[in-house]
Structures are given as structure tokens and as C-alpha cells.
Amino acid sequence: ELISGASGTATGANVQASTEVGEAVPNANSLQSGTVWYEWTAKGTSTATFDTLGSTFDTVVAIYTGASVDALTEVASNDDDLGNEPQSSVSFAATKDTTYYIAVGGVFATGSITLNWDQTLQLDVVSSSVGGPVDAITIDSSGDYAGTTDYNADAIADGTAINLNASVEADPLGFRFVSWTLNGTEQALGLRTLDFNISEDSTAVANYIALWSLAVGSDPGGAGTVQIISSGLFDGDMPYITSEIDHGTAIN
Helix, strand or coil: CECCCCEEEEEEECCCCCCCCCCCCCCCCCCEEEEEEEEEECCCCEEEEEECCCCCCCEEEEEEEECCCCCEEEEEEECCCCCCCCCCEEEEEECCCCEEEEEEEEECCCCEEEEEEEECEEEEEEECCCCCCEEEEEECCCCEECCCCCEEEEEECCCCEEEEEECCECCCCCEEEEEEEECCEECCCCCCEEEEECCCCEEEEEEEEEEEEEEECCCCCCEEEEEECCCEEEEEECCEEEEEEECCCCEC
16 A cells, blocks of 8 residues: 655554565564555655554564565564554654555454554755845744754654745845745745745755946046946946846846
8 A cells, every 4th residue: 555745644454464475574573464565655864653553453563675575675673662562663764755665464463454654854944145044934933043054954743834034135235035946946936935834855945146246437537338238327427336236137
């Protein structure tokens, strides 16, 4: 059965279930039988936990990677979770986008299966330009971050509300905010806020463009005309000085 998401619960039963030819035998208990298999792809690179709390029989749970049932590598397994016997619980270091196979079986027992899983997630918030900071970050109302450095948080619960706010201009002036990019997808141009519920390891980039200054003068002095395409026309005595010109602006 295919299961998905960084956290969730699946139900089933191993009544009339059997083991397949060449099926892996878990290190936790080689007497496991009547297995039901689940397929899950990690949403982050962090610890994932699977347990069978709520099942009605003595369970064994095992985590594997591999291409076929007779060519699996065990990642972790557990028979009796201390304090929750005869149910099982196992935690392991999962890698984002890696597919894992979870076998739930019994020790000479059958019944209803409840399989629970949970994985915490990570968030990176960065600026595309040195000097282009993020003003404030609110994570599920748990606090604000303000400053000019990049932000990193881990152990965020699946589904947590994330609220990001980017400054219009960097401090000191020299950069103008353009857009957010979330996990490689650019968001609406000019929208400073970025709100989403985290469901995988995520990277949010505050995109800024550099602003430049132009000084035009004559030696030893004099007058002339300076035209900046799409930015206006100056006609008068030099020197001429302007700032906050977008990168790539044509100057004539």
C-alpha cells in the first residue's frame, strides 16, 4: 500500500496475509509472519518514526530499501517498543526523496493494523543577494527572526504554518526586492509576504536586484545632457548624479 506525507496514519489487517518467497527477515524477530507492506517516500532529510500503536496484536515493524522483495536492505526494525509492548516503534535517519518499504507482521498473531508515522521538516530562508535581508519570519506564531543573516530551522512539524516577510529595500540601500522563490518555483512578483504550510524540507529565497549609482561630470566643468533610457531625461549643468538604477539599465 502506498502511503504519503511527512506524517499520517494508515489502517489495515494481516488476517490471511502470508510471507513471500525470498522475503527479508527482520533482525528484531525472525519469527515474523503474515506481513503487510507499505511504500513511503521521505519528505525530508531527518529522523522518521514509524509505530504500530493502536494495532490489536503482537507486531513487528521493519524498514527496508531496495528494488524487490528478495533484494532488500534493512534500515531498522523493532519487535516490542519498551513501555508499549506488544506494539512496535522504530526511528531512523531518512533521506528526502528516498523510497522506503515498511513491513508490518505478527509474531504468530494476526489482527487489525494501525501504522503511524511522523517526520520533522527543515526550512532554509536565504537572500539571493548579499545585503538583501529578510525582515521577519514567523513560524506558527512561535517567534520572529529579524536580521541580515540567513535563517535555518529544523524539527518543524508537518503542516506548520510558515509566514515570511521580505524588506522592500535592503539596509543599507542598494537592493530592491523582486519576488520569493519557494522550492525552485518563483512566486508572485513584488509580493513581499510568503505564507504556506510546510509539507517537505523547504528553501525560500528572497530575490533582490542590485541598484546602482551613476555620476556624470566634466573636467574642469561645464554643462551637457544626460539621458537614462526609461528612467528620465536630465538636461542641465554637470555634474549629474543619480542612484537606485536597476542592474542592466541602458545608459545613453
